[in-house]
Amino acid sequence: MNEAMNNLIQCHDRILAQMEQLKQIVEEIASSCFPLNPFQANRERLEEFFRFMATRGVLHTRQEEEALFPILLRRFLEAGIRPGETPADVMESEHREAEEILQLQKKRFAELLELKSDRPEDYLSFCALMLELVNRYRRHIWKENNVLFPMADTLLSEEEFEEVWNRMQAAAIGVQIKI
Ligand SMILES: [Fe+2]
Numbered sequence: 001m002n003e004a005m006n007n008l009i010q011c012h013d014r015i016l017a018q019m020e021q022l023k024q025i026v027e028e029i030a031s032s033c034f035p036l037n038p039f040q041a042n043r044e045r046l047e048e049f050f051r052f053m054a055t056r057g058v059l060h061t062r063q064e065e066e067a068l069f070p071i072l073l074r075r076f077l078e079a080g081i082r083p084g085e086t087p088a089d090v091m092e093s094e095h096r097e098a099e100e101i102l103q104l105q106k107k108r109f110a111e112l113l114e115l116k117s118d119r120p121e122d123y124l125s126f127c128a129l130m131l132e133l134v135n136r137y138r139r140h141i142w143k144e145n146n147v148l149f150p151m152a153d154t155l156l157s158e159e160e161f162e163e164v165w166n167r168m169q170a171a172a173i174g175v176q177i178k179i
């Protein structure tokens, strides 16, 4: 595969590593002794996870949506797939769903730290949704690595991949300025 795709795949590996970490953290929280606030002990690790997703995670999504997907979309439309129903559209809607869960969890994390709730169910429902998020990311990345990216590899020319790579770099600069 070319530079652009390799870069996106390496980023998937980093996201998957974060998801593995997150799974371990929430399993620890779920099995810790209440009524001690189980978030305090894992606060920094969770904050680091949210920070990663707000920086590297956001950049990865932007690089897919601003660089790869628009160029791939042309080919899907040429092939007669209806706008809004292409594999790129499906991936974009999965991005929005994951972002929604992430935002919700970030808010709940702050609230639970603040409230210092002693109700185990508050923490357990937070953990359950985090595990769902882990599974969603794993499924999403599997689809991109094994279906969408090989499709792109077949459909796009060398020049188009160069355009993807240039757009990916432009997206990276945009994100760095905004952060
Ligand atoms: Fe994606």
Ligand SMILES: [Fe+2]
Binding pocket: 008, 012, 060, 064, 141, 144
């Ligand atoms: Fe991705």
